[in-house]
Structure formats: structure tokens, C-alpha cells
Amino acid sequence: xxxxxxxxxxxxxxxxxxxxxxxxxxxxxxxxxxxxxxxxxxxxxxxxxxxxxxxxxxxxxxxxxxxxxxxxxxxxxxxxxxxxxxxxxxxxxxxxxxxxxxxxxxxxxxxxxxxxxxxxxxxxxxxxxxxxxxxxxxxxxxxxxxxxxxxxxxxxxxxxxxxxxxxxxxxxxxxxxxxxxxxxxxxxxxxxxxxxxxxxxxxxxxxxxxxxxxxxxxxxxxxxxxxxxxxxxxxxxxxxxxxxxxxxxxxxxxxxxxxxxxxxxxxxxxxxxx
Ligand SMILES: [Zn+2]
Numbered sequence: 001x002x003x004x005x006x007x008x009x010x011x012x013x014x015x016x017x018x019x020x021x022x023x024x025x026x027x028x029x030x031x032x033x034x035x036x037x038x039x040x041x042x043x044x045x046x047x048x049x050x051x052x053x054x055x056x057x058x059x060x061x062x063x064x065x066x067x068x069x070x071x072x073x074x075x076x077x078x079x080x081x082x083x084x085x086x087x088x089x090x091x092x093x094x095x096x097x098x099x100x101x102x103x104x105x106x107x108x109x110x111x112x113x114x115x116x117x118x119x120x121x122x123x124x125x126x127x128x129x130x131x132x133x134x135x136x137x138x139x140x141x142x143x144x145x146x147x148x149x150x151x152x153x154x155x156x157x158x159x160x161x162x163x164x165x166x167x168x169x170x171x172x173x174x175x176x177x178x179x180x181x182x183x184x185x186x187x188x189x190x191x192x193x194x195x196x197x198x199x200x201x202x203x204x205x206x207x208x209x210x211x212x213x214x215x216x217x218x219x220x221x222x223x224x225x226x227x228x229x230x231x232x233x234x235x236x237x238x239x240x241x242x243x244x245x246x247x248x249x250x251x252x253x254x255x256x257x258x259x260x261x262x263x264x265x266x267x268x269x270x271x272x273x274x
Contacts (some may be wrong), residue, residue, distance in 0.1 A: 003064045004045050006038060007182040007205050008174045015169050020063050025050065026167045029137055030124070032155045035255065036206035042171065043120050043149040047083050048075040050147060051114040060117070071114060082114040087122040094128040095121070096173030100135045107138060107146045117146050125157040126149045130161050139165040173203025187212055200225075202262040217234040221259065228260050239240050 004013050012031070019025045029046070031039040045065060055062025064073050074080035084106055088095045103119055111117045121127070126136070139148070139162065148166075153238035155163060180198035182205065183189040189197065190210050199206035200221050211217045227242060234242075246253055 003067070004042075004049075005065075005067065006042060007186070008178050009038065009042060009171055011087055012042060012169050012171050015167070016042075016049075017063050019167075020049065020061055020162050023060065025061070027142040028150065028166040030155060030158075030163070030166040030167050031149065031151045031169045031171055033153070034173060034204065035153055035258070036204035036210075037170055037171055038121065038206050039151040040122050041206070042169070043122075043151060044075065044083075046149060047080075047116075047118045047147075048072050048126050050118060051075060051082065061115075076114075080114065081112040081118065083118045083120065085120050085122070086094065087108060088126040093098060093126075095123065095131055095132050096128070097127050097131040097200040099230045100127075100131045103135070104138055109233060111145055115145065117143065118149065119146070120149045120151075122151050124162070129159070133164060135193060136161055136165075173206055175203070176201075179203070179205055179208050183208060183212060192251065200257065210247060224259060225263060236257075 006013065008262075009164065029043075029153055031043055031163060033039055039182075048067075048071075049063070050061045050067040051071045052062055052065045053071050054066025065075075067073075067076070075083055078085075084103065086095065086099050089099075107117055107119065109117075111258065121135075124132075136159070138146070142148070150166060152158060163247060176198045179201050180191075180194045183194040183197060184191060187209065191213070197208050197218065200213065200218065207217075207219050211221070231242065246256065249256065
């Protein structure tokens with residue numbers, strides 16, 4: 001059994017384990033799937049495994065992280081000097097070319113502690129074309145020890161030239177029962193609350209974990225669903241008021257619309273909640 005400490009996603013983990021077993025790790029992987037399902041977490045676990053020194057041969061990456069060696073602990077705490085994180089700055093619309101240039105200068109340097117120089121880029125679909133073209137140079141001629149771990153919600157938004165140079169690792173929504181049992185067993189959530197959170201999580205373990213840690217997320221999601229349920233019977237004025245309010249939600253709007261789409265799809269299962 002693997003010990004990647006991840007709920008579900010066996011298929012995705014197997015793609016990575018096969019590469020590790022054959023000692024044929026590629027220079028770039030793209031973790032693709034819906035929001036909050038654990039793409040960045042799986043990328044971090046893979047980085048941890050690539051740098052782990054607790055396997056049978058400390059010079060070779062094991063098939064799963066030991067979670068105990070100094071290297072594993074540093075990756076888990078986000079302070080390993082050879083694991084670099086890149087994402088869109090909160091005040092910007094895109095991942096910028098300056099960030100990719102910094103990546104390139106870091107990737108040209110020798111690793112400080114580990115055997116790999118790892119770059120985790122979250123939200124590749126948020127990288128502008130200029131920056132993506134710049135990154136292409138690194139994908140075409142990577143330094144031997146460099147591994148790029150990219151995440152995206154939508155591979156269709158990436159340049160075909162980028163897609164052709166990465167190994168795709170598709171990730172899918174979990175089932176409600178997978179999430180429910182994980183919440184009960186790993187997070188010690190009571191069965192009733194676990195059932196409610198699992199139903200509202202719509203397949204996203206990451207969202208479920210955040211929801212049990214923050215009560216307001218659950219309340220917010222229930223309020224969003226209540227708004228949706230009332231809309232079909234509402235008049236034009238009320239509908240425009242809701243549209244107006246949504247337009248001020250910024251980054252949240254995508255999540256709200258996705259939730260509503262899923263709700264319509266799964267309405268027969270979820271209707272009892274509202
Ligand atoms: Zn380790």
C-alpha cells in the first residue's frame with residue numbers, strides 16, 4: 001500500500017509511482033482537475049518523495065515519502081530550499097514573466113540540499129502568454145536535475161506547445177462516500193456532520209477539510225445554495241439584484257457558479273439539504 005497520505009486519487013498516484021519505480025521521472029508534470037481536489041497537495045507529496053532520503057537507498061527516490069527524514073519534514077513545512085513555489089500574486093491578474101525569469105535563474109543554480117531542483121507552479125491557466133512562452137524555454141531545455149510540477153483547473157487554456165512537453169496527471173472528483181469516510185476516520189468528524197460536509201463538498205476533499213476547520217465556509221455554501229433555490233420563483237428585479245451582488249464577489253464567483261452547476265446536476269441527491 002502506498003503511504004502518500006492522500007485520500008483517493010490512486011490512479012494519479014500510480015502514474016507517479018510507475019515513474020519512480022522505473023527511475024524515469026520526467027522533467028515536467030501537469031496536475032489537472034477541478035478546484036480544491038488536492039492538485040497542489042499531490043504535487044507537494046511528489047516533491048517530498050523525489051527528495052526523501054528515508055528509502056532503502058538514500059540516494060534514490062523511494063516509491064512513497066517516509067514522512068520522517070529531515071528532507072520530508074522540510075517539504076511538509078514548506079521550507080525546503082530546493083522546492084520553489086510560484087503562483088499568481090494576489091494583487092495581479094496573471095503569473096508574470098518576472099516570476100518565470102526568477103524561476104529560470106533559480107533552476108540554473110545547483111541544488112542546496114536535495115538531488116532535485118523542484119518548482120511547483122500553481123494555476124498555470126493564470127500565466128499570461130508572454131510568461132508561458134518564456135517558461136517554454138525551460139521546458140525545452142531543462143537542467144538535468146530540474147522537475148516542474150504544474151497545476152491547472154483547465155488544460156485547454158494552456159498553450160499546445162506547453163501541453164506537448166508535460167506528462168499530464170489527470171485528477172478527478174472524489175465520491176461523497178470517500179469524503180465522508182475520510183472525514184470520519186482521519187479528521188474525527190461526527191457522522192452526521194461528515195455526511196453534510198461531504199454532500200456540500202461536491203467531490204472536493206480540499207474544500208471539505210477547510211469546511212470542517214472553518215464553520216463560516218459551510219454557512220456560506222448553504223446560503224449560496226439557498227439563493228439558487230429561491231431564484232426560479234423570484235421576479236426580474238430580485239434576479240438582477242442577485243446578479244449585481246454576484247458581480248461584486250470577485251474571485252469567488254467562479255466557485256459559486258460551479259457549485260450551482262453541480263447542484264443542478266446532483267439536485268436529486270442534494271435537495272434535502274435546502
Ligand atoms: Zn523522507
